Amino acid sequence: MSILQLEPIAALATAPGIGAIAVLRVSGEGAIEVVNRIFKGKDLSRQASHTVHFGTLRDENGGIIDEVLVTIFRGPHSFTKEDVVEISCHGSDYIIRQILQRLTREGVRLARPGEFTQRAFLNGQFDLVQAEAVADLIAADSEASHRAALTQLRGGFSKQLKALRQQLIDFVALVELELDFGEEDVEFAKREQLRSLMLDIRRVLRPLIDSFSAGNAIKNGVPTVIVGKPNAGKSTLLNALLNEEKAIVSEIPGTTRDVIEDELFIDGIRFRLIDTAGLRHTTDTIEAIGVERTQQKMRDAALIIYLFDGANIIPAELKAALADIHDSGKPYILVGNKADVTTADQRQQLEAAADESITWISARDERIDELKAALSARVRTDAAVQTGSAVVTNTRHYEHLTGTDQALARAIGGLDAGVTADWLAMDLRQALRHLGELTGEVTTDDLLDSIFSRFCIGK
Numbered sequence: 001m002s003i004l005q006l007e008p009i010a011a012l013a014t015a016p017g018i019g020a021i022a023v024l025r026v027s028g029e030g031a032i033e034v035v036n037r038i039f040k041g042k043d044l045s046r047q048a049s050h051t052v053h054f055g056t057l058r059d060e061n062g063g064i065i066d067e068v069l070v071t072i073f074r075g076p077h078s079f080t081k082e083d084v085v086e087i088s089c090h091g092s093d094y095i096i097r098q099i100l101q102r103l104t105r106e107g108v109r110l111a112r113p114g115e116f117t118q119r120a121f122l123n124g125q126f127d128l129v130q131a132e133a134v135a136d137l138i139a140a141d142s143e144a145s146h147r148a149a150l151t152q153l154r155g156g157f158s159k160q161l162k163a164l165r166q167q168l169i170d171f172v173a174l175v176e177l178e179l180d181f182g183e184e185d186v187e188f189a190k191r192e193q194l195r196s197l198m199l200d201i202r203r204v205l206r207p208l209i210d211s212f213s214a215g216n217a218i219k220n221g222v223p224t225v226i227v228g229k230p231n232a233g234k235s236t237l238l239n240a241l242l243n244e245e246k247a248i249v250s251e252i253p254g255t256t257r258d259v260i261e262d263e264l265f266i267d268g269i270r271f272r273l274i275d276t277a278g279l280r281h282t283t284d285t286i287e288a289i290g291v292e293r294t295q296q297k298m299r300d301a302a303l304i305i306y307l308f309d310g311a312n313i314i315p316a317e318l319k320a321a322l323a324d325i326h327d328s329g330k331p332y333i334l335v336g337n338k339a340d341v342t343t344a345d346q347r348q349q350l351e352a353a354a355d356e357s358i359t360w361i362s363a364r365d366e367r368i369d370e371l372k373a374a375l376s377a378r379v380r381t382d383a384a385v386q387t388g389s390a391v392v393t394n395t396r397h398y399e400h401l402t403g404t405d406q407a408l409a410r411a412i413g414g415l416d417a418g419v420t421a422d423w424l425a426m427d428l429r430q431a432l433r434h435l436g437e438l439t440g441e442v443t444t445d446d447l448l449d450s451i452f453s454r455f456c457i458g459k
């Protein structure tokens with residue numbers, strides 16, 4: 001792919017506001033020369049790529065704006081594959097404004113949000129899925145969402161899909177060739193091979209599609225609800241979970257920020273405890289599972305913690321509650337509280353009645369490690385977020401993945417029913433279009449604009 005060098009653009013690459021250092025990025029044709037004109041120090045136009053130089057930036061009258069370090073990247077060995085200069089200056093709004101103004105007077109345009117990444121994409125630095133991962137990486141605020149974004153940035157699932165798409169293109173070409181022969185009964189595309197290729201692609205798509213709901217949860221937090229009868233220990237558990245979180249945060253030196261209410265991180269996964277107001281005010285805890293309000297809460301949640309008082313529940317009652325939870329169709333964790341006053345006998349009976357394992361805790365004594373492990377394990381198995389495996393977190397990707405899958409399902413159905421080549425070609429083309437739009441091999445300007453405008457400026 002040939003590299004395109006567009007007109008130079010500039011923007012602040014670090015977060016706005018006061019800081020020790022700010023970095024401005026300039027990219028495009030002549031970027032190095034433009035900066036060289038306002039830089040006093042070495043002659044930048046004669047310096048090698050990937051070198052850093054100390055000097056001063058000057059205003060039109062020769063006055064010093066700031067002492068800076070400039071880093072030179074010569075295309076195609078840069079983020080955008082264009083010539084790029086990164087200017088590290090002191091992090092004051094005034095200095096940043098002065099430098100940007102000076103640059104614009106030298107013919108540099110201010111960059112639009114996401115424009116650097118868009119140029120990198122257009123120059124083939126990465127595909128669309130990876131470009132979007134850049135945005136996700138910046139926005140990632142938990143270990144798990146960071147990991148998901150990083151996997152995608154490294155090529156994640158798009159590499160594999162691209163290869164399969166290429167094979168499919170070859171088949172579509174053969175099928176379309178058959179169309180050219182009209183009435184004649186020719187078959188260039190081996191139907192059995194085509195069928196097994198389509199099945200292969202669907203096998204790759206399936207886990208990606210399935211990862212979406214969990215992937216989304218990872219990005220935005222897993223909405224989790226604690227339900228159970230009054231006196232089960234729900235508010236005690238809530239406090240135990242959140243207290244621990246507060247303790248962890250206050251141990252990190254220099255953190256003054258408060259814990260976000262009702263949010264909790266376990267193994268890098270964010271859990272949002274929903275509708276905890278009722279748990280805070282203990283007068284408001286009439287929460288038998290059958291109650292409509294509780295059912296509404298369960299509908300809003302992605303994960304249910306069903307808490308019961310292990311010393312004060314009869315097996316039949318637990319069974320009835322479980323039936324209600326099963327009806328909700330949601331993943332849940334069965335938690336027996338007050339393990340400190342529950343006998344081994346009671347536990348055994350309850351486990352037999354439930355016919356599944358129970359996580360035992362003592363909320364009052366803050367013995368809740370097993371519950372935390374269970375919460376983390378629940379999300380991890382659902383999401384397959386063990387390192388390396390790709391998780392789909394982006395709605396646009398999800399829609400194209402399902403679109404491809406559906407088109408392929410129709411094509412396979414058509415093959416089996418012996419439809420004509422033109423019907424087959426139609427479904428195949430649709431599958432190709434979805435796959436192509438997913439990775440950016442097929443794009444429209446509107447699509448690109450809408451994707452990249454969601455980036456922040458300077459990216």
Ligand code: GDP
Nearest residue numbers: 230231232233234235236285338362363364365
């Ligand atoms: P809620 O109505 O479900 O919110 O229950 P609470 O959190 O208000 O707890 C009800 C009672 O159970 C309180 O007196 C708690 O101190 C007590 N309790 C909660 N957790 C435990 C526990 O792990 N062991 C024991 N022995 N008592 C507990």
